[in-house]
Amino acid sequence: MHFVPFGEYTPYKPLFFFVGHLLDDLNFIPGTTHRLLRSADHRYGAFICYESIFGSDMRHFALDGAEVLVNISDDGWYGDTSAPWEHLDMVRMRAIENDRWILRATNTGVTAAVDPYGRVTAMLPRHIRSSIDVRFAYRDGLTFYTRHGDWFAWMCAVVTIVLLLVAANSRRRPLPNAVD
Numbered sequence: 001m002h003f004v005p006f007g008e009y010t011p012y013k014p015l016f017f018f019v020g021h022l023l024d025d026l027n028f029i030p031g032t033t034h035r036l037l038r039s040a041d042h043r044y045g046a047f048i049c050y051e052s053i054f055g056s057d058m059r060h061f062a063l064d065g066a067e068v069l070v071n072i073s074d075d076g077w078y079g080d081t082s083a084p085w086e087h088l089d090m091v092r093m094r095a096i097e098n099d100r101w102i103l104r105a106t107n108t109g110v111t112a113a114v115d116p117y118g119r120v121t122a123m124l125p126r127h128i129r130s131s132i133d134v135r136f137a138y139r140d141g142l143t144f145y146t147r148h149g150d151w152f153a154w155m156c157a158v159v160t161i162v163l164l165l166v167a168a169n170s171r172r173r174p175l176p177n178a179v180d
Contacts, residue, residue: 067138075109
């Protein structure tokens with residue numbers, strides 16, 4: 001549903017004219033809806049690679065009834081940088097936000113099981129072709145974040161801006177003369 005910038009599409013093509021046509025021959029079509037996978041009376045929300053940075057998408061899976069989240073990713077293009085670990089950390093946040101287990105499979109990244117508290121309970125080393133047998137649980141409760149999304153964060157931002165404006169305005173006013 002969300003393409004990787006410069007990997008699956010070129011954002012702001014006029015600005016990046018020198019690379020703007022490199023990806024024109026790729027025929028990617030974005031998804032438009034979140035659909036749950038069902039197996040043995042359980043519901044799974046599956047998301048691909050870069051979509052892990054979009055907390056609102058994972059939230060919709062949980063709202064729709066996903067009991068476990070599944071992430072598949074091609075982290076090969078990160079090379080031997082810290083990016084695969086950062087990508088895993090984003091997935092860990094999605095587990096915490098939605099109180100869900102996340103099962104993650106990658107080709108060269110970090111394949112892992114993440115519990116609802118964001119703890120990695122099992123993991124494979126990078127660049128190893130293997131499989132991993134993990135224990136996990138199905139969860140169906142809804143967290144504050146799952147129910148309300150970024151509402152709290154937006155309210156904090158608004159309150160902060162209002163307080164900054166009040167503070168800036170109060171500094172402009174001259175102090176009244178002190179009376180002896």
